[in-house]
Amino acid sequence: GAGVSQSPRYKVAKRGQDVALRCDPISGHVSLFWYQQALGQGPEFLTYFQNEAQLDKSGLPSDRFFAERPEGSVSTLKIQRTQQEDSAVYLCASSLSYEQYFGPGTRLTVT
Amino acid sequence: AQSVTQLDSQVPVFEEAPVELRCNYSSSVSVYLFWYVQYPNQGLQLLLKYLSGSTLVKGINGFEAEFNKSQTSFHLRKPSVHISDTAEYFCALGDYGGSQGNLIFGKGTKLSVKP
Numbered sequence: 001g002a003g004v005s006q007s008p009r010y011k012v013a014k015r016g017q018d019v020a021l022r023c024d025p026i027s028g029h030v031s032l033f034w035y036q037q038a039l040g041q042g043p044e045f046l047t048y049f050q051n052e053a054q055l056d057k058s059g060l061p062s063d064r065f066f067a068e069r070p071e072g073s074v075s076t077l078k079i080q081r082t083q084q085e086d087s088a089v090y091l092c093a094s095s096l097s098y099e100q101y102f103g104p105g106t107r108l109t110v111t
Numbered sequence: 112a113q114s115v116t117q118l119d120s121q122v123p124v125f126e127e128a129p130v131e132l133r134c135n136y137s138s139s140v141s142v143y144l145f146w147y148v149q150y151p152n153q154g155l156q157l158l159l160k161y162l163s164g165s166t167l168v169k170g171i172n173g174f175e176a177e178f179n180k181s182q183t184s185f186h187l188r189k190p191s192v193h194i195s196d197t198a199e200y201f202c203a204l205g206d207y208g209g210s211q212g213n214l215i216f217g218k219g220t221k222l223s224v225k226p
Binding site: 004006031033035040042043044045048059066091093097098100101102103104105107108109 | 143155156192197205209212214218
């Protein structure tokens with residue numbers, strides 16, 4: 001079956017622009033996670049949804065980061081007024097139990 | 112606080128040689144552990160998992176890992192590596208203690224298999 005998909009795969013933004021990153025989870029997966037992976041590092045947790053409810057957003061680095069999953073399926077991670085330090089790969093994962101299945105990621109470069 | 116330490120950032124090895132990638136963790140509650148592999152410009156692929164029960168777990172591509180609670184380790188092993196195993200490997204921890212299920216990752220180990 002189809003895995004987790006993310007779009008766009010690559011995004012270049014000028015500093016100060018807003019960006020929106022999309023995640024399509026595996027059909028039927030209740031849980032959805034966003035992670036940020038800086039160059040040369042492991043992924044770091046950003047936020048978690050169970051269906052449409054955002055149950056944990058403790059990893060979001062600032063109030064410029066906002067995530068939603070209005071119908072409990074597709075999720076969007078929005079970053080307002082992007083800064084250079086936001087450059088990273090943003091990974092989405094979905095889960096039915098404990099195992100998390102990851103998408104290919106969106107590589108964001110802020111210039 | 113929980114943490115995952117991958118002791119080697121890079122591991123070079125010759126083809127058909129055995130390899131061990133080390134992972135140690137710290138947690139005050141019961142844990143479950145994963146190993147993921149990441150090929151260039153791709154997402155993370157689940158290699159194997161330890162949730163409970165048998166401490167020796169087998170995964171895809173001939174990899175296996177052993178959960179050792181007393182040593183707080185979950186080292187990944189393969190008896191004979193192939194060129195195609197060249198990738199970055201991440202150890203990840205989740206806990207049964209009430210977190211929402213988000214994983215804590217190590218910094219990764221780059222495995223480089225040479226002919």
